[in-house]
Amino acid sequence: xxxxxxxxxxxxxxxxxxxxxxxxxxxxxxxxxxxxxxxxxxxxxxxxxxxxxxxxxxxxxxxxxxxxxxxxxxxxxxxxxxxxxxxxxxxxxxxxxxxxxxxxxxxxxxxxxxxxxxxxxxxxxxxxxxxxxxxxxxxxxxxxxxxxxxxxxxxxxxxxxxxxxxxxxxxxxxxxxxxxxxxxxxxxxxxxxxxxxxxxxxxxxxxxxxxxxxxxxxxxxxxxxxxxxxxxxxxxxxxxxxxxxxxxxxxxxxxxxxxxxxxxxxxxxxxxxxxxxxxxxxxxxxxxxxxxxxxxxxxxxxxxxxxxxxxxxxxxxxxxxxxxxxxxxxxxxxxxxxxx
Amino acid sequence: xxxxxxxxxxxxxxxxxxxxxxxxxxxxxxxxxxxxxxxxxxxxxxxxxxxxxxxxxxxxxxxxxxxxxxxxxxxxxxxxxxxxxxxxxxxxxxxxxxxxxxxxxxxxxxxxxxxxxxxxxxxxxxxxxxxxxxxxxxxxxxxxxxxxxxxxxxxxxxxxxxxxxxxxxxxxxxxxxxxxxxxxxxxxxxxxxxxxxxxxxxxxxxxxxxxxxxxxxxxxxxxxxxxxxxxxxxxxxxxxxxxxxxxxxxxxxxxxxxxxxxxxxxxxxxxxxxxxxxxxxxxxxxxxxxxxxxxxxxxxxxxxxxxxxxxxxxxxxxxxxxxxxxxxxxxxxxxxxxxx
Numbered sequence: 001x002x003x004x005x006x007x008x009x010x011x012x013x014x015x016x017x018x019x020x021x022x023x024x025x026x027x028x029x030x031x032x033x034x035x036x037x038x039x040x041x042x043x044x045x046x047x048x049x050x051x052x053x054x055x056x057x058x059x060x061x062x063x064x065x066x067x068x069x070x071x072x073x074x075x076x077x078x079x080x081x082x083x084x085x086x087x088x089x090x091x092x093x094x095x096x097x098x099x100x101x102x103x104x105x106x107x108x109x110x111x112x113x114x115x116x117x118x119x120x121x122x123x124x125x126x127x128x129x130x131x132x133x134x135x136x137x138x139x140x141x142x143x144x145x146x147x148x149x150x151x152x153x154x155x156x157x158x159x160x161x162x163x164x165x166x167x168x169x170x171x172x173x174x175x176x177x178x179x180x181x182x183x184x185x186x187x188x189x190x191x192x193x194x195x196x197x198x199x200x201x202x203x204x205x206x207x208x209x210x211x212x213x214x215x216x217x218x219x220x221x222x223x224x225x226x227x228x229x230x231x232x233x234x235x236x237x238x239x240x241x242x243x244x245x246x247x248x249x250x251x252x253x254x255x256x257x258x259x260x261x262x263x264x265x266x267x268x269x270x271x272x273x274x275x276x277x278x279x280x281x282x283x284x285x286x287x288x289x290x291x292x293x294x295x296x297x298x299x300x301x302x303x304x305x306x307x308x309x310x311x312x313x314x315x316x317x318x319x320x321x322x323x324x325x326x327x328x329x330x331x332x333x334x335x336x337x338x339x340x
Numbered sequence: 341x342x343x344x345x346x347x348x349x350x351x352x353x354x355x356x357x358x359x360x361x362x363x364x365x366x367x368x369x370x371x372x373x374x375x376x377x378x379x380x381x382x383x384x385x386x387x388x389x390x391x392x393x394x395x396x397x398x399x400x401x402x403x404x405x406x407x408x409x410x411x412x413x414x415x416x417x418x419x420x421x422x423x424x425x426x427x428x429x430x431x432x433x434x435x436x437x438x439x440x441x442x443x444x445x446x447x448x449x450x451x452x453x454x455x456x457x458x459x460x461x462x463x464x465x466x467x468x469x470x471x472x473x474x475x476x477x478x479x480x481x482x483x484x485x486x487x488x489x490x491x492x493x494x495x496x497x498x499x500x501x502x503x504x505x506x507x508x509x510x511x512x513x514x515x516x517x518x519x520x521x522x523x524x525x526x527x528x529x530x531x532x533x534x535x536x537x538x539x540x541x542x543x544x545x546x547x548x549x550x551x552x553x554x555x556x557x558x559x560x561x562x563x564x565x566x567x568x569x570x571x572x573x574x575x576x577x578x579x580x581x582x583x584x585x586x587x588x589x590x591x592x593x594x595x596x597x598x599x600x601x602x603x604x605x606x607x608x609x610x611x612x613x614x615x616x617x618x619x620x621x622x623x624x625x626x627x628x629x630x631x632x633x634x635x636x637x638x639x640x641x642x643x644x645x646x647x648x649x650x651x652x653x654x655x656x657x658x659x660x661x662x663x664x665x666x667x668x669x670x671x672x673x674x675x676x677x678x679x680x
Contacts, residue, residue, distance in 0.1 A: 006441040008467045049658050078526055086426040087652035088446045092529055096663055101346040101526035103454060104446040104650070104665070106428045114443060118458065125465030127348045186418055186441035189432055310444070312427035318389050323436055325444070
């Protein structure tokens, strides 16, 4: 059902049947280490290139989500997936062995949100009984794509984030599950003119503010209606900017806000500066920690709103700005006791 | 409504309210020159970089589609768009001024199909009254992204296609229009192990065969049920491969098949070797010639199935295969007299 300017709510149930999260070694050593389904100690995931490593990471994660949900690829009608690589090759190559009809997505680090929005709309409309939504990122393939080859050993400023090696996947179902997607808010491309790719948090915060404000307006809810309002990878600097931007609109999310990039690493011991980033940061945190809290009922309702920075190496070299985008997914515990 | 293995049919009307096609000079000089809404003689579209040129091309095309449909961006609920550039920056930057909630897509040259599939599903479900579906490519930005900078003057083999500078956009509506989308078929990633990026037609033909076969099966139709079965940019070599592959499955589409890449250029005088290619090839041909034939009722029903090659420069350098994907959209003349 159409809600407000940019949102859709689901009268029929759209369920998260199961989720899975697979990460790399460094992520496994972080504060969320015990939450993930699999921590792979081999950063190459048994492959020869970083690109194949990311594809295998995503494949394993999707396989695990299907296994946990007790479904085979044949029973999954559509896959919605994306990643950060040029021409999103990690998801095209990574998922091809499943032979699931597939939609390739690019929403930068908001991709897990985009895939869940489209997946939920598809299941909610009755176009599919079950779909797979997934996203990934890999530290080494992302550094190569967006910054410098690792071999250069370039120094990173304190405003830079650390791309998470991780993937998350959910199986959405029209029948039952651990949590329910009750609404989605589709983000606009928001451009505040930031040009520093080493300060992605500041570039993406305006998009997060826009989508969160839109979701609260469209669904007529307050920040207090949520146990957590969860961004993907704003990091420490972006978090401050987001809270400030929303305060200017008389919305205070400081008590509810959580950022997956901040949760992912221990800032003191893991040398990740402004926090974690990448599609895999939000995806793997949502599919582990957040889903566990919703499953247990400790959290009743969250707004999951990962943000993406819509730049490329080419646009950076051509001195373009870095526009952001953020897609929102409202998820409620299957217990169904809303706090709103 | 779910149809067969990979398709959805729409009981409620999903209409193509209007379409627009904008192309570059070379495309304007080709056989379809008189069909397009705008032929821009400045390949830079008034911009300073090829990337910005493509963004402006897409923006103009989307604006034109909205103008023709007499809708403002505020009345378009969602945009579904993509392009070939790294991180799909042409669509992110090109459409951002409209401030329409946007889904970024990557389906390589199948993107116009992907955007129409998702747009039709969204309108068909009642999630939006009107959506924008669009895709673009630009010869110069694509050559730079996938092959070599133009300045190198590299020679091209006869199996290579020529990336079309062009964009197509449709406004889909739940109410009325020039033609009706009656079904969609979502493609799988199909990999026959082809590795030559100068022979994309051969790499993509298996995906086209797979989706066309799936669509005919899911909708229980014959090739004769269609006036045209339209691929995007297989070119001359890919066309032969496609027809052969389907003949092996006892399906003969030789009388119905049309390829936008073959239609776009005059092979004898325009030096484009195997034909046109790029997201913009299928998009601009569909949004001009095909829509005109449907509008006039000369064609009653077509299966539009653009194909994409899911490679990147990185996967090529790493000696990967080139998997393909193809999404199918069944479109019927608003006259409603089916020939099936």
